Structures are given as C-alpha cells and as structure tokens.
Amino acid sequence: xxxxxxxxxxxxxxxxxxxxxxxxxxxxxxxxxxxxxxxxxxxxxxxxxxxxxxxxxxxxxxxxxxxxxxxxxxxxxxxxxxxxxxxxxxxxxxxxxxxxxxxxxxxxxxxxxxxxxxxxxxxxxxxxxxxxxxxxxxxxxxxxxxxxxxxxxxxxxxxxxxxxxxxxxxxxxxxxxxxxxxxxxxxxxxxxxxxxxxxxxxxxxxxxxxxxxxxxxxxxxxxxxxxxxxxxxxxxxxxxxxxxxxxxxxxxxxxxxxxxxxxxxxxxx
Ligand SMILES: [Zn+2]
Numbered sequence: 001x002x003x004x005x006x007x008x009x010x011x012x013x014x015x016x017x018x019x020x021x022x023x024x025x026x027x028x029x030x031x032x033x034x035x036x037x038x039x040x041x042x043x044x045x046x047x048x049x050x051x052x053x054x055x056x057x058x059x060x061x062x063x064x065x066x067x068x069x070x071x072x073x074x075x076x077x078x079x080x081x082x083x084x085x086x087x088x089x090x091x092x093x094x095x096x097x098x099x100x101x102x103x104x105x106x107x108x109x110x111x112x113x114x115x116x117x118x119x120x121x122x123x124x125x126x127x128x129x130x131x132x133x134x135x136x137x138x139x140x141x142x143x144x145x146x147x148x149x150x151x152x153x154x155x156x157x158x159x160x161x162x163x164x165x166x167x168x169x170x171x172x173x174x175x176x177x178x179x180x181x182x183x184x185x186x187x188x189x190x191x192x193x194x195x196x197x198x199x200x201x202x203x204x205x206x207x208x209x210x211x212x213x214x215x216x217x218x219x220x221x222x223x224x225x226x227x228x229x230x231x232x233x234x235x236x237x238x239x240x241x242x243x244x245x246x247x248x249x250x251x252x253x254x255x256x257x258x259x260x261x262x263x264x265x266x267x268x269x
Pocket of ligand 1: 057140
C-alpha cells in the first residue's frame with residue numbers, strides 16, 4: 001500500500017508542476033484573452049486539446065511543454081495534460097474507463113508509450129472515441145503503444161503498422177506530398193535531429209504519407225509523417241519524437257502544429 005500511495009502522490013505532484021508550467025506558457029504567450037473566450041490572435045475560439053502522455057523511454061514532461069508552447073504560438077488552445085501510467089511498458093490509465101472519455105475535447109494528442117498493454121476492450125474504448133469523430137495527433141512511441149495487442153484497431157486508427165525501429169541517427173527527410181496543406185513551407189532539405197527511424201510494415205489504405213526517410217539498414221523508404229482518416233476523425237502522425245533535440249527543432253514543431261491545425265480544420269485561421 002505504501003508504494004501505491006507514494007506512486008500516486010508522485011503523479012499528483014508532477015501534474016501540479018505541469019499545470020503551473022502550462023499556466024506560465026499561456027500567460028507569456030499572450031493568449032489569456034482567447035482562453036477566456038474573447039478575442040484571440042486568429043479570431044477563432046480556443047481549441048480544447050487533451051494530451052495523454054507517459055510510459056517508457058522518453059522525457060514526456062519536456063515533450064509536453066514543447067508541444068504546448070509550439071502549438072499555442074500558432075492558435076489559441078485550452079490544454080489538458082493527463083500525465084499518468086508511470087515509466088513502464090504496461091499501464092491502463094483510469095481516463096479510458098469512461099467510454100465518453102474524449103467528449104469534452106476537440107482533439108487528442110497521443111504521446112503515450114505502453115507497448116505491452118493488450119486489453120482489447122480498453123484499446124477499443126480509445127479507438128471508438130476517435131472513430132466517432134474526435135481528431136488526433138499521434139507521436140513517436142504512440143506507434144508502438146499496444147504493440148503486443150492481437151487486434152488491429154489501434155494500428156488502423158494510427159494509419160500505420162510498426163513493431164520496431166532502426167538505430168538513432170540524423171535522417172534526411174523528403175517531402176512525399178508537397179501539395180498537402182500541412183507541408184506548406186516544409187523545407188526542401190531537412191535532416192532530423194538524432195532520432196529513431198520507425199520501420200513501417202504497412203501504410204493503411206486510408207492513410208497518405210507526407211514525408212519519408214530512408215533506412216540506413218535496409219535502404220527502404222519509410223513514412224515519417226502522414227495523415228489518416230479513421231471513421232469521422234482526421235489523424236496526423238509522425239514517428240519522430242524520441243529525443244529532446246527533436247522537440248527543440250523548429251521544423252518538427254511547426255509540422256506537428258500544422259498537423260494539429262489541419263486535424264481540427266483550423267489551418268486557415
Ligand atoms: Zn523512442
């Protein structure tokens with residue numbers, strides 16, 4: 001019991017610290033008026049966004065700060081961050097107990113990393129909310145979350161099937177869909193910060209690659225950014241996002257921010 005208490009308290013403290021940092025971000029960003037429902041820099045209502053994050057192998061607190069900063073610099077957002085589950089590979093967070101878990105949000109960013117969680121009812125409660133129309137952003141280890149599950153629902157939602165990744169390197173990135181609005185302004189030449197290249201076994205028929213990189217191991221070209229249509233939801237995904245340096249890279253952050261705006265239909269704001 002003592003361990004559970006300590007774990008809960010630790011999560012609580014982390015949440016408080018993070019809420020504080022978000023409040024600071026919103027204040028410094030000058031979006032307080034937008035958050036109160038008044039005039040915003042783009043003239044639109046604030047987007048209600050949920051970030052779900054935690055799990056194995058990455059600096060999720062830093063990543064959430066970088067994402068909220070970068071996206072809030074482009075469009076007003078009311079952020080909710082659920083940072084739960086611990087740093088293992090198997091967790092089932094209480095948020096998803098409610099089948100209507102996503103109903104209060106305009107978009108969900110999945111940045112959770114629990115590869116060995118396999119409960120099919122749990123996974124289908126997550127995907128069903130998106131199938132019903134809630135857009136999503138999926139980042140890096142979200143592609144290996146629920147990797148051990150037998151069902152394909154999560155992979156169909158993502159738009160890609162991936163079960164492993166290549167070593168860390170700086171990967172040259174090629175725009176595969178230059179005409180897609182998300183890619184407007186994407187540099188002709190961009191090399192990723194040191195990151196992992198995820199091996200994509202399958203790009204689902206509902207998905208379209210936006211950018212690709214070539215494996216230094218097998219010489220094959222794999223999508224590193226894409227869009228997907230899952231039921232009523234637009235989904236934007238990227239397999240980059242391992243290192244802090246990636247979350248400091250303006251091209252990466254701008255592409256995710258544009259993907260976010262596209263997914264909620266606010267790219268032209
Ligand atoms: Zn990683």
